[in-house]
Amino acid sequence: MLTVETTKTWLSLFIEKLEMNEKYLNTLDESIGDGDHGANMLRGAQYLKAKLAEDTQSGSAELFRMAGMSFIQKTGGAAGLLYGQAFLHMSQSLQEGDDLLGILASGLEGIKKVGQAELREKTLVDVWIPVTEDVRNKRLTLDRINEHVISTKDFKAKKGRAAYVSEQLNGHVDPGAASCGYFFEAMLEAGVYDE
Amino acid sequence: MLTVETTKTWLSLFIEKLEMNEKYLNTLDESIGDGDHGANMLRGAQYLKAKLAEDTQSGSAELFRMAGMSFIQKTGGAAGLLYGQAFLHMSQSLQEGDDLLGILASGLEGIKKVGQAELREKTLVDVWIPVTEDVRNKRLTLDRINEHVISTKDFKAKKGRAAYVSEQLNGHVDPGAASCGYFFEAMLEAGVYDE
Amino acid sequence: MMSEQYGILLVSHVTELADGLARLLKQVAQDITVKAVGGAVDGGIGTSFDKVMAALEEMEEPDVLAFYDLGSAKMNLKLVSEMTDKKLIICDAAFVEGAYLVAVLLQADTPFEKIREQLQELYVK
Amino acid sequence: MMSEQYGILLVSHVTELADGLARLLKQVAQDITVKAVGGAVDGGIGTSFDKVMAALEEMEEPDVLAFYDLGSAKMNLKLVSEMTDKKLIICDAAFVEGAYLVAVLLQADTPFEKIREQLQELYVK
Numbered sequence: 111m112l113t114v115e116t117t118k119t120w121l122s123l124f125i126e127k128l129e130m131n132e133k134y135l136n137t138l139d140e141s142i143g144d145g146d147h148g149a150n151m152l153r154g155a156q157y158l159k160a161k162l163a164e165d166t167q168s169g170s171a172e173l174f175r176m177a178g179m180s181f182i183q184k185t186g187g188a189a190g191l192l193y194g195q196a197f198l199h200m201s202q203s204l205q206e207g208d209d210l211l212g213i214l215a216s217g218l219e220g221i222k223k224v225g226q227a228e229l230r231e232k233t234l235v236d237v238w239i240p241v242t243e244d245v246r247n248k249r250l251t252l253d254r255i256n257e258h259v260i261s262t263k264d265f266k267a268k269k270g271r272a273a274y275v276s277e278q279l280n281g282h283v284d285p286g287a288a289s290c291g292y293f294f295e296a297m298l299e300a301g302v303y304d305e
Numbered sequence: 306m307l308t309v310e311t312t313k314t315w316l317s318l319f320i321e322k323l324e325m326n327e328k329y330l331n332t333l334d335e336s337i338g339d340g341d342h343g344a345n346m347l348r349g350a351q352y353l354k355a356k357l358a359e360d361t362q363s364g365s366a367e368l369f370r371m372a373g374m375s376f377i378q379k380t381g382g383a384a385g386l387l388y389g390q391a392f393l394h395m396s397q398s399l400q401e402g403d404d405l406l407g408i409l410a411s412g413l414e415g416i417k418k419v420g421q422a423e424l425r426e427k428t429l430v431d432v433w434i435p436v437t438e439d440v441r442n443k444r445l446t447l448d449r450i451n452e453h454v455i456s457t458k459d460f461k462a463k464k465g466r467a468a469y470v471s472e473q474l475n476g477h478v479d480p481g482a483a484s485c486g487y488f489f490e491a492m493l494e495a496g497v498y499d500e
Numbered sequence: 501m502m503s504e505q506y507g508i509l510l511v512s513h514v515t516e517l518a519d520g521l522a523r524l525l526k527q528v529a530q531d532i533t534v535k536a537v538g539g540a541v542d543g544g545i546g547t548s549f550d551k552v553m554a555a556l557e558e559m560e561e562p563d564v565l566a567f568y569d570l571g572s573a574k575m576n577l578k579l580v581s582e583m584t585d586k587k588l589i590i591c592d593a594a595f596v597e598g599a600y601l602v603a604v605l606l607q608a609d610t611p612f613e614k615i616r617e618q619l620q621e622l623y624v625k
Numbered sequence: 626m627m628s629e630q631y632g633i634l635l636v637s638h639v640t641e642l643a644d645g646l647a648r649l650l651k652q653v654a655q656d657i658t659v660k661a662v663g664g665a666v667d668g669g670i671g672t673s674f675d676k677v678m679a680a681l682e683e684m685e686e687p688d689v690l691a692f693y694d695l696g697s698a699k700m701n702l703k704l705v706s707e708m709t710d711k712k713l714i715i716c717d718a719a720f721v722e723g724a725y726l727v728a729v730l731l732q733a734d735t736p737f738e739k740i741r742e743q744l745q746e747l748y749v750k
């Protein structure tokens with residue numbers, strides 16, 4: 111269930127995974143981009159962590175607004191802006207009383223508005239969209255999240271740096287897709303999602 | 306007649322005219338460009354002047370080579386490169402024993418190769434081409450040179466900065482055309498050209 | 501006067517690139533506001549939402565034509581455009597060539613529609 | 626190795642612009658030689674034949690792809706190309722976007738023909 115508690119856990123687990131996998135995300139970004147995705151995400155994550163530590167009274171919507179501004183202001187790079195925008199839209203959606211599915215759909219809208227990526231263009235959208243579908247169909251599992259992340263290996267990049275050498279990129283997981291996998295693993299582990 | 310003496314006089318008179326008209330050329334360039342044509346040309350001219358002062362034994366071809374390198378290396382800006390390239394080609398042509406008409410035609414070739422301007426594009430080519438024609442038809446006068454310079458008022462620029470606002474530039478003489486006028490006035494006055 | 505309505509904002513991943521381009525533009529557009537912003541928060545290669553937002557807010561002109569080098573600079577501009585009262589016109593034109601064209605044309609008091617038309621030919625993104 | 630055959634030369638009217646662009650390129654093309662040259666002899670806005678010639682001659686690669694900001698920078702390149710033994714490929718592509726594309730592709734060992742093909746889409750001059 112989505113409560114203040116589980117929202118906080120969701121964001122904290124996401125932060126933890128980003129901390130643990132900074133190097134790995136950098137490495138993924140090295141093959142297809144400029145090698146900074148892990149470092150970028152860590153910056154946003156640590157700023158948010160400090161904010162969460164101080165916070166005692168925010169509701170879920172406020173927590174996501176906080177996350178949104180943290181990632182927008184501190185991450186640097188494309189993905190940080192997209193996550194930030196997603197979080198802001200999710201915050202808005204929470205305020206309007208939407209359920210998890212509604213919130214994820216709003217987040218996706220934010221991402222698409224700023225990044226204009228479509229499915230199969232080797233971005234975090236390739237995880238966000240099918241995960242949202244799995245939530246709709248009540249069949250989301252850790253395994254399925256992982257499959258969605260791995261599916262990006264076969265796609266050709268059309269956005270960002272990777273687009274330039276897209277033909278040479280088959281076989282590599284997209285770094286943004288990988289970090290997005292962590293976000294949804296954190297969501298599952300936090301108990302936000304319940305069939 | 307084209308001799309070492311008249312060549313030196315030609316170049317010296319050109320230098321003198323550039324010195325005397327620096328401000329005017331800048332002003333012309335202010336209306337259609339970045340206002341530096343006079344200053345640019347002066348730099349090349351003064352460098353060449355010093356070289357000529359030292360020189361006692363160069364032939365005509367060598368003098369034009371010297372002029373070419375001076376304008377290419379010291380002028381800065383589009384026109385200096387074009388004059389420089391023209392002078393280098395004229396030097397080559399002199400070495401091959403061409404007459405004045407041949408030399409001017411070679412210079413034009415050099416200008417076109419580097420600048421790719423056609424007639425009526427509001428550049429120094431609009432003076433160089435008709436002057437060459439006048440030499441061919443043995444009817445070059447100071448008045449005709451002046452007419453060619455003034456004719457650029459009505460053309461729309463297609464090259465360089467001026468091209469961006471070409472419609473707004475009718476009524477202005479092209480600065481490169483004006484300096485080119487000085488070059489051919491100097492040629493007449495030096496006695497290089499004789500009907 | 502055009503120059504009081506329109507300003508130019510340059511967003512690059514590298515500070516010197518934005519600054520250098522601004523210098524080039526100012527030479528041919530003395531009366532136009534050209535604001536350059538570049539680099540990540542720490543000055544490294546990247547972009548910063550805060551820097552872009554601050555640069556835009558410092559401009560006095562209500563309408564701002566924005567140029568950028570790479571995609572994530574554009575994303576910053578899009579985010580900023582949602583949060584500002586100004587009219588931000590994000591131009592997908594060649595960074596240097598597009599901004600230069602607009603600078604020259606604004607300086608020459610060219611009507612906006614004509615600028616838009618000419619700029620179209622430099623769209624490469 | 627591509628990187629030993631091809632280098633990138635950037636010519637701008639402003640030193641910082643060329644240098645800043647080189648910095649952007651090096652981040653995604655660590656193994657490619659990127660040489661930046663900009664400004665007039667006195668460091669002001671402009672171009673210098675001598676500087677361009679010297680920069681080119683300092684490069685070890687026999688083939689050099691050259692990008693420029695404005696027309697008179699191109700003229701310098703044309704003059705230089707007549708006086709050098711190197712193969713100078715002057716690219717009429719968008720300055721920043723074109724050079725960035727080529728840097729990324731060279732770094733990824735893309736065949737020259739493919740690079741030329743992709744670059745064609747960024748021709749704006």
Ligand SMILES: Nc1ncnc2c1ncn2[C@@H]1O[C@H](COP(=O)(O)OP(=O)(O)O)[C@@H](O)[C@H]1O
Nearest residue numbers: 147150187188189225227233234269270285286
């Ligand atoms: N337009 C876009 N839409 C969606 N996702 C994008 C877009 N551009 C980039 N991304 C995502 O961002 C990731 C790269 O982020 P990051 O390395 O942090 O930023 P940068 O590319 O600016 O260095 C990519 O792996 C991809 O998933």
Ligand SMILES: Nc1ncnc2c1ncn2[C@@H]1O[C@H](COP(=O)(O)OP(=O)(O)O)[C@@H](O)[C@H]1O
Nearest residue numbers: 342345382383384420422428429464465480481
């Ligand atoms: N491509 C070209 N072909 C012929 N002449 C040109 C060309 N581009 C510019 N010019 C000439 O150069 C003159 C401007 O020279 P100058 O002001 O010294 O250089 P810049 O334009 O680089 O500041 C123009 O008035 C025009 O006559």
Ligand SMILES: [Mg+2]
Nearest residue numbers: 143144146147
């Ligand atoms: Mg990256």
Ligand SMILES: [Mg+2]
Nearest residue numbers: 144146187546
């Ligand atoms: Mg980056």
Ligand SMILES: [Mg+2]
Nearest residue numbers: 338339341342
């Ligand atoms: Mg000028």
Ligand SMILES: [Mg+2]
Nearest residue numbers: 339341382671
């Ligand atoms: Mg100039």
